[in-house]
Amino acid sequence: MSAPHRTAEEIGRTAAGPRPVPSLGTQRAAADLSHVDTTLSNGLRVLAVRKPTVPLVELRVWIPFAGEDKLHPATAEVLAETLLTGTARRDRIEIDADLALIGGDLASGVDPERLVVTGTSLADGLPTMLDVLADALTGASYADAEVERERERLIERIAVSRTQPRTIAREALQKHRYGDHPAVREVPQAEDVAVVTPEQVRALHRASVLPRGSVLVIVGDIDPETVIGDLEKAFGGWASDRSAVRLPPLPDLVGGNVLLVPRAGAVQSQIRLSAQTVSRTDPRYPALQLANLVYGGYFSSRLVENIREDKGYTYSAHSGFEFTDKTAVVNVDADTATDATAAALMETRYELARLGLVPPTAEEVESVRQYAIGSLVTAASSQGGLAAQLSALAATGLGVEWLAGHPERLAAVTAEDVANAALEFFAPKRFTGVVVGDADVLAPKLTALGDVTVGEPA
Numbered sequence: 001m002s003a004p005h006r007t008a009e010e011i012g013r014t015a016a017g018p019r020p021v022p023s024l025g026t027q028r029a030a031a032d033l034s035h036v037d038t039t040l041s042n043g044l045r046v047l048a049v050r051k052p053t054v055p056l057v058e059l060r061v062w063i064p065f066a067g068e069d070k071l072h073p074a075t076a077e078v079l080a081e082t083l084l085t086g087t088a089r090r091d092r093i094e095i096d097a098d099l100a101l102i103g104g105d106l107a108s109g110v111d112p113e114r115l116v117v118t119g120t121s122l123a124d125g126l127p128t129m130l131d132v133l134a135d136a137l138t139g140a141s142y143a144d145a146e147v148e149r150e151r152e153r154l155i156e157r158i159a160v161s162r163t164q165p166r167t168i169a170r171e172a173l174q175k176h177r178y179g180d181h182p183a184v185r186e187v188p189q190a191e192d193v194a195v196v197t198p199e200q201v202r203a204l205h206r207a208s209v210l211p212r213g214s215v216l217v218i219v220g221d222i223d224p225e226t227v228i229g230d231l232e233k234a235f236g237g238w239a240s241d242r243s244a245v246r247l248p249p250l251p252d253l254v255g256g257n258v259l260l261v262p263r264a265g266a267v268q269s270q271i272r273l274s275a276q277t278v279s280r281t282d283p284r285y286p287a288l289q290l291a292n293l294v295y296g297g298y299f300s301s302r303l304v305e306n307i308r309e310d311k312g313y314t315y316s317a318h319s320g321f322e323f324t325d326k327t328a329v330v331n332v333d334a335d336t337a338t339d340a341t342a343a344a345l346m347e348t349r350y351e352l353a354r355l356g357l358v359p360p361t362a363e364e365v366e367s368v369r370q371y372a373i374g375s376l377v378t379a380a381s382s383q384g385g386l387a388a389q390l391s392a393l394a395a396t397g398l399g400v401e402w403l404a405g406h407p408e409r410l411a412a413v414t415a416e417d418v419a420n421a422a423l424e425f426f427a428p429k430r431f432t433g434v435v436v437g438d439a440d441v442l443a444p445k446l447t448a449l450g451d452v453t454v455g456e457p458a
Contacts, residue, residue, distance in 0.1 A: 036224040043212030048224035057220030060391035064244040065115040073185040074192035080110035081150040087139040123221035130234040169270035213243040215394040219387040255430040262439035269341040269437030273332040275430040287417035293368035313344040342445035359419030
């Protein structure tokens with residue numbers, strides 16, 4: 001016989017009363033590190049951080065990579081797939097062999113905002129990794145055979161991706177939020193990929209793989225002062241008077257109706273809600289971050305307790321921030337069975353309203369504060385985690401100083417600050433979004449809830 005279900009509140013109690021939340025203790029910086037933050041002569045910003053926990057180096061290159069052309073998303077995807085398949089000096093096999101000798105790896109990916117190259121190697125193999133990377137950035141050849149091979153693989157992956165409910169929901173949300181803005185085109189059309197030529201890929205590289213306005217983050221067993229000279233030497237041939245192309249500003253997200261996107265016969269629905277918030281540099285952001293955790297940002301949140309633990313409407317519910325350039329939104333995600341969708345949306349909205357009207361208690365605030373600070377420190381404890389964090393921050397002009405000071409900002413947030421953030425940013429009327437599911441079943445119940453309209457099929 002299975003044990004009876006216990007709520008989070010019951011789990012947190014003993015015979016003598018609620019389990020006390022341990023004191024937060026003295027806060028230490030998330031990153032108290034030797035580092036250099038500078039700009040090379042070619043306009044590339046570099047954050048070099050010494051973290052000698054293991055004899056490795058982690059590297060991230062972030063290149064703004066927006067484009068207005070209809071074929072840009074497809075061409076950019078093919079470029080990312082073939083950037084490291086050969087140069088004038090090395091073919092694919094030679095690139096792989098050089099990296100293998102230093103325990104290294106390089107990979108590239110792209111989205112509507114940026115082209116990203118990630119790398120890792122043994123610390124003493126850094127000169128080789130930089131040489132291979134610079135070779136690709138300045139001399140990628142995009143050989144016809146390589147482009148054709150990767151293009152066909154990409155077409156197959158896109159076909160599979162477009163059948164996935166999460167991809168369908170994400171695309172529907174983006175179109176509902178931002179219309180025809182270039183940020184919407186995250187997954188290219190297979191028919192567009194099919195017509196991309198090697199020369200178009202080479203032309204895009206020449207026009208858009210540019211150092212000025214880009215960022216390189218390097219973390220590991222290095223001397224930050226010395227590595228700057230190594231980078232100047234390695235990337236001396238990567239230069240242009242033009243700057244990398246940034247996305248046009250996103251329009252402010254305005255609350256409104258939720259769009260029901262029909263997906264005939266679907267046995268599950270995807271609920272995606274979104275609202276405008278503030279960037280990391282806004283003084284209200286630390287309180288907003290804690291308010292989000294209370295709502296749905298971690299497993300012990302109110303939303304998870306309600307629609308997962310108590311009512312069983314979903315296996316996974318979550319809320320979190322999405323940063324694009326200098327803008328930020330908060331997203332709420334939940335996947336539910338079709339017959340539970342209307343009730344799950346109602347409870348999701350209810351918890352949004354309750355967060356403002358029944359503010360987080362002092363105990364809730366202290367719990368999420370510890371979680372936020374602990375997660376930040378933990379993520380920054382590894383070379384890869386620190387490199388990923390700094391790369392995301394550097395894209396908006398921030399760096400080590402912001403990361404190091406954030407635990408103190410979180411520690412200073414009061415319960416009143418969190419209550420104000422909840423009331424200001426989590427009001428249900430601020431949210432819009434989509435529900436993707438079987439409209440024949442869902443439409444009567446969802447429209448009865450109010451503020452739901454039925455759209456075109458996915």
